Amino acid sequence: MGSRKRSAEDWIQAGYAILADEGIKALKLDRLCARLGVTKGSFYWHFTDMAAYRAALVTAWAELRDRDRSYFHDLNDVPPRKRLATMMSALLDPRQWNLERAMREWARTDPVVAESVHAADLRVLAAVRQAFTDAGFAGGDAELRANATFAAGIGFLHLSAGAPDERLAAQRDRFLDLLLAR
Structure with a gap:
């Protein structure tokens, strides 16, 4: 090796x-x-040192995360509910769910990591907000639903004891039903 x-x-x-x-x-x-x-x-x-390595790790993760979610803007023609389900699934992708959790934990103690996570989160939140706007929710309602959806997605990520499973997918679907109800 x-x-x-x-x-x-x-x-x-x-x-x-x-x-x-x-x-x-x-x-x-x-x-x-x-x-x-x-x-x-x-x-x-x-x-050069561990600080440079950690900086490279954060940069590479941000690029990976952005690349993995770059298609969100291509979903604008997809019905809002399906778009939201797709975005939530991306957060819980088995390839990344442990790393996503670890990066969020690291962000709690490192301002550079926190800034990277926050910047990526803002891009995702904008896409989620747009889906609720496209579903017919105006201004504050779209914002509130987007924030709740994003927070729930992070919560589902941290509550899962193992890789996402069918039960978690069913909860995600029920959650979207609640937030898209009028």
Whole structure:
């Protein structure tokens, strides 16, 4: 495993895995090296120090999150209910749900991470608000429903003990029925 030269992307992926599995406190150089089967020299080939690595991790996560949600603006022709269900599913995508939770936890203690999470959240919130506007809810009602939907999505993310399942999907659907009711 250690004989292959590791790329910066390999280091980023290892960081994601540690964050998702164990949280920010476990994100240490020794843990990263052990996970990749390499020495610290390999790390310093790509990053000047842990601060630079963590900054690269945050930037890469923001880009990944934006890329994974970039299609939200392409959903404008999709009926609002289906659009909202699609957006909520993206938050609970099995590929990212642990990492999403870990990044939000990290954001509680790091202002740079918090700023990145907040900026991404504002883009998602705008798309959710637009779906409620397109469903016929005006100004304040669309805003309130968008905020409630977003907060519930984050809540569903943190309440789930494991990967999202059918029960969670049913709750999400029932929740959307409630918020789209007149």
